[in-house]
Amino acid sequence: xxxxxxxxxxxxxxxxxxxxxxxxxxxxxxxxxxxxxxxxxxxxxxxxxxxxxxxxxxxxxxxxxxxxxxxxxxxxxxxxxxxxxxxxxxxxxxxxxxxxxxxxxxxxxxxxxxxxxxxxxxxxxxxxxxxxxxxxxxxxxxxxxxxxxxxxxxxxxxxxxxxxxxxxxxxxxxxxxxxxxxxxxxxxxxxxxxxxxxxxxxxxxxxxxxxxxxxxxxxxxxxxxxxxxxxxxxxxxxxxxxxxxxxxxxxxxxxxxxxxxxxxxxxxxxxxxxxxxxxxxxxxxxxxxxxxxx
Numbered sequence: 001x002x003x004x005x006x007x008x009x010x011x012x013x014x015x016x017x018x019x020x021x022x023x024x025x026x027x028x029x030x031x032x033x034x035x036x037x038x039x040x041x042x043x044x045x046x047x048x049x050x051x052x053x054x055x056x057x058x059x060x061x062x063x064x065x066x067x068x069x070x071x072x073x074x075x076x077x078x079x080x081x082x083x084x085x086x087x088x089x090x091x092x093x094x095x096x097x098x099x100x101x102x103x104x105x106x107x108x109x110x111x112x113x114x115x116x117x118x119x120x121x122x123x124x125x126x127x128x129x130x131x132x133x134x135x136x137x138x139x140x141x142x143x144x145x146x147x148x149x150x151x152x153x154x155x156x157x158x159x160x161x162x163x164x165x166x167x168x169x170x171x172x173x174x175x176x177x178x179x180x181x182x183x184x185x186x187x188x189x190x191x192x193x194x195x196x197x198x199x200x201x202x203x204x205x206x207x208x209x210x211x212x213x214x215x216x217x218x219x220x221x222x223x224x225x226x227x228x229x230x231x232x233x234x235x236x237x238x239x240x241x242x243x244x245x246x247x248x249x250x251x252x253x254x255x256x257x258x259x260x261x262x263x264x265x266x267x268x269x270x271x272x273x274x275x276x277x278x279x280x281x282x283x284x285x286x287x288x289x290x291x292x293x294x
Contacts, residue, residue: 006282007292009034009114011128011242013070020050024062034065036128039074041116041222046129048116050123064228068240071112071129072184076178077102078108079132079166079190113173120177126294127174127211128182128240131200132191135159136168141255160203163190182213184226193223198233211237214290215283217244217274220266221254224266225276226284235288243281245274 012035018026020041044050059066072229080088081104082104084199088104089097096107119127133140139148139155145159148155174181191197202212212234216225221225229238245268247253252265271278285291 003110004287007033007091009036009065009067011040011070012037014146020055020058021061024064026060027183028062030066034067035059036067038070038072042069042118049118051237052118053116055122060076065110066122066124067128068124068126068128069115069122071115071127073107074111074115075129076132076189078112078170079163081105081108081132082162082166083133083137085133085137087173103253109169112170116170116177116179119179126176126180126182126211126240128184130184130186131163131167131214133188134163134190140192142192160199163200164203168282171204171207171209175207179209180211181209182211183256184213184218184242185216185234186215186218189219194228194231196229197237198231201237211239212287213240213242214238215242217242217246217266218270220246220248225281228290229284238285238290239293241290241294242247243271243278245269245271245276245278247275279281280291 008031009024010030010032012023015023015026016038016043023037023041024035042050042055056066077088077091081101084101092104092108096104099107116127129190134157135232136155138146140171149157157163171181183189183209185191185193185197185199191200197212199212201207204210212229214225216229218227219228247267247269249265249267252263254264254265258264
């Protein structure tokens with residue numbers, strides 16, 4: 001007899017304005033069996049997080065499974081703060097955005113440690129996220145003529161040392177709680193392709209908490225989803241996944257500097273009409289052993 005290994009679920013990071021109850025109502029109405037709220041939906045009124053039993057009660061009210069917490073934005077803030085980017089401001093309170101780079105990073109680290117505590121209290125073992133721009137924006141561009149090493153500097157080596165140091169406390173806490181930090185391989189993060197993710201694992205001495213959140217909708221520049229998620233450095237570390245589809249608009253450059261995302265080359269679509277074969281993607285996840293790990 002066939003045994004179900006997947007169930008329908010919705011990620012909450014794009015539904016922030018709804019709040020937790022509104023998001024769960026939306027998920028239930030859409031036919032989902034589970035839901036993955038963002039960290040923002042779980043924030044309390046006093047600056048802390050909502051108590052675990054109240055989170056569980058909200059899910060029970062709507063008859064939904066709790067499928068992890070989307071921590072993408074705050075993890076990205078933490079590992080990008082050193083660059084001084086203004087792009088993190090939408091993800092933190094106004095008073096925090098005014099902090100110095102060092103203080104903002106410390107604030108984000110404390111926030112993430114508390115988020116991990118909440119996840120543990122909710123029996124969540126896998127946290128979808130992505131690390132920020134630990135290696136700097138110059139390397140993140142992939143600029144083909146960049147000189148990234150010279151007589152007295154090596155931007156890649158410096159980035160690796162920075163990643164190890166800045167993530168050490170968070171990784172240690174995640175390991176102490178038995179939580180896997182599932183990095184979404186993604187442009188503008190610490191690992192933008194399979195090989196780069198493998199390097200993060202290597203420089204962190206094989207840290208078991210460094211895992212992958214597979215998302216095929218970000219495999220659109222030189223590395224298709226099958227190549228990425230069956231890569232030897234990645235396939236055994238896929239502990240979470242998103243199922244999203246997209247199109248790349250013809251004759252629109254992928255690296256175009258466009259402030260309005262609706263005008264960018266890559267656009268999300270409904271599952272059935274994008275460029276990806278979603279059935280094949282689901283089969284690939286089975287082949288690499290993801291369902292057993294999840």
